[in-house]
Amino acid sequence: xxxxxxxxxxxxxxxxALLAGVFASAFVGNAPSQPGLVDGFIHVVNDGYVTAxxxxxxxxxxxxxxxxxxxAGKAILAELAAMKxxxxxxxxxxxxxxxxxxxxxxxxxxxxxxxxxxGDVALAEGRAGGHxxxxxxxxxxxxxxxxxxxxxxxxxxxxxxxxxxxxxxPGHTMGSAAFWVDGALFLGDSAGASKDGTxxxxxxxxxxxxxxxxxSLKALTAxxxxxxxxxxxxxxxxxxxxxxxxxxxxxxxxH
Ligand SMILES: [Zn+2]
Numbered sequence: 001x002x003x004x005x006x007x008x009x010x011x012x013x014x015x016x017a018l019l020a021g022v023f024a025s026a027f028v029g030n031a032p033s034q035p036g037l038v039d040g041f042i043h044v045v046n047d048g049y050v051t052a053x054x055x056x057x058x059x060x061x062x063x064x065x066x067x068x069x070x071x072a073g074k075a076i077l078a079e080l081a082a083m084k085x086x087x088x089x090x091x092x093x094x095x096x097x098x099x100x101x102x103x104x105x106x107x108x109x110x111x112x113x114x115x116x117x118x119g120d121v122a123l124a125e126g127r128a129g130g131h132x133x134x135x136x137x138x139x140x141x142x143x144x145x146x147x148x149x150x151x152x153x154x155x156x157x158x159x160x161x162x163x164x165x166x167x168x169x170p171g172h173t174m175g176s177a178a179f180w181v182d183g184a185l186f187l188g189d190s191a192g193a194s195k196d197g198t199x200x201x202x203x204x205x206x207x208x209x210x211x212x213x214x215x216s217l218k219a220l221t222a223x224x225x226x227x228x229x230x231x232x233x234x235x236x237x238x239x240x241x242x243x244x245x246x247x248x249x250x251x252x253x254x255h
Contacts, residue, residue: 027203031193031240038233038241039184041162043083047075050101050237054079055181057160063092064112065179065186066102066237071144073105087111092159094151096188097176098123099130099206100138102237106145113148115157117168120175121147130173131208151177165229169220171213172202178220183232185224191217191248192239199234199247214255221245221252 035046043054047068054076055063062085068076080089090109095102098120106114114124122128126143130136151157153168165180169190179186190213192200202213224231224245231245 029194029196030200030238031195031197031242033238034240038235039182041182042184042235043079044235044241045075045079047105052076052102052105053186053235054083055159055162056083057091057162059160061089061091061160063094063159063162063164064090064106064109065094065181065235066096066188067093067104067106069101069104071104071107073108076105077108092157094157094164094177094179094186095120095124096179096186096190096237097173098125099135099173099189100126100143102188103143103145107143114145115149115151116147117166117175117177118150118152119168119170120173121150123173123175130206133205135206135208153177165227167220167223169213169216171209171211171216172207174208176202176213176216180224180229180231183230184235185229185231185233185248186235188237191234191251192236193234193242193247194239197242197247199242199251201251217248218252218255221249224248 033051035044041056045052050069052068053065087109088111090112093106093112093114095116103124116124125145126141129140151166155166157164167178169176169178172190176190190202194200204210234242
């Protein structure tokens with residue numbers, strides 16, 4: 001009996017350690033997020049543990065890439081106020097994917113059309129849940145988000161003077177997208193920056209299909225080159241930025 005208890009205890013300790021290790025890999029060694037102005041037109045806003053991005057579209061309006069984790073949108077509204085803009089200035093919101101910490105403030109902007117890849121429309125609106133190790137247990141409830149139109153892979157949406165290139169990178173979620181805008185590549189949760197300057201894939205425990213995520217990052221590298229989309233800055237939702245395409249190309253070469 002004593003032996004059985006010892007074995008059971010060892011199994012439990014091992015399982016907990018394994019889970020803790022997998023969980024820690026999502027957070028340990030991440031480059032801290034860097035709010036501020038990037039490339040002269042992107043305002044990276046720190047919204048707690050996630051960032052949202054306000055893009056100047058040159059017509060007195062702005063577009064958002066992701067809408068943060070705060071339904072009151074405090075950090076986004078404060079940055080808009082600093083830019084002397086109000087909620088009506090936001091004409092479009094592009095969601096890198098439908099997880100709750102990327103869509104929360106979207107309903108605050110009455111004139112904004114919300115766009116997300118078709119695969120994540122239900123997730124963004126709160127009609128479906130995630131499929132990851134952890135995300136499958138998160139409650140499914142309406143987010144108040146209404147997606148104006150589902151995006152298709154490869155389309156280019158013109159908002160003011162910015163052309164937003166839509167690049168599907170399924171894996172973190174089914175409908176995860178990267179957006180390329182004038183040299184900036186927004187990767188959402190599909191990748192992140194380590195403190196040592198290397199790129200890491202989407203956090204395993206929060207992702208639907210970690211293997212597909214890695215394959216998508218690899219394919220994205222080749223596709224950016226083929227489409228002559230030059231990358232100056234890699235922008236992630238939960239970590240700091242990286243310069244140039246090299247960190248992504250290095251990841252692709254190693255996987
Ligand atoms: Zn996510």
